[in-house]
Amino acid sequence: MSREAYWAPHVTVAAVIEGDGRYLMVEECPADCGTTVFNQPAGHLEPSESLLTAVIREVREETGHDFIPSALVGIYQWRAPHNDESFLRLSFCGRVSNQPPATNLDPEILGCHWLNWSELGALAAAGRLRSPLVMRGLHDYRAGHRHDLRLLQQLGSAPP
Numbered sequence: 001m002s003r004e005a006y007w008a009p010h011v012t013v014a015a016v017i018e019g020d021g022r023y024l025m026v027e028e029c030p031a032d033c034g035t036t037v038f039n040q041p042a043g044h045l046e047p048s049e050s051l052l053t054a055v056i057r058e059v060r061e062e063t064g065h066d067f068i069p070s071a072l073v074g075i076y077q078w079r080a081p082h083n084d085e086s087f088l089r090l091s092f093c094g095r096v097s098n099q100p101p102a103t104n105l106d107p108e109i110l111g112c113h114w115l116n117w118s119e120l121g122a123l124a125a126a127g128r129l130r131s132p133l134v135m136r137g138l139h140d141y142r143a144g145h146r147h148d149l150r151l152l153q154q155l156g157s158a159p160p
Helices: 051-063 117-125 132-142
Strands: 010-019 022-028 037-039 042-044 067-079 086-096 109-115
Touching: 010 051, 010 067, 010 132, 022 051, 022 117, 042 051, 051 067, 051 086, 051 109, 067 132, 086 132, 109 117, 117 132
Parallel strands: 010 086
Antiparallel strands: 010 022, 010 042, 022 037, 022 109, 067 086
C-alpha cells in the first residue's frame, strides 16, 4: 500500500486565553523546531481522551493554570512545509481560574507570557510563532468566532 493509505493527521488542541487585552502564550523550544518559538498552550490529543479533557490538560501542563473552556474558536488543517506532517487543530477559548498556577511545567516550556496584540504581531513578523495556526486562531477569536461546545460529541468510553 502507498504511504497515503496510512495517512493520518496529528490531532491537536489549543487554548486562546485573553485577559485584560493580553493573550496567554508559552515560550517553548520543541525538539522538532530546533529554536525558541511562541505558541498558545497546545498539544496532542491522547488515546481515550476527549477533546475538552485534552485542552484542559495541555493548559495545565504548559502554564500551570486551570483552564475553563467556553467555546470552540475553529478547526484548522495544516501541513508543515519543513517535514510534510499534517495537523488537525481544534482551538478553544476560555478563561483560567484565579488560583495561583502550578510550577511544574512541561520540560519544553521556557516560560509563560501575557502578550498584547502588538507584541504578537512582532513575533509573527519575526517568524517566532510555532506555526501559522497560532495567528489564525487569534484572528478568528478577535473576529468573534465562537461555536457552542455541544458541537463536540464524545462517543465511547472517553470522559466528557
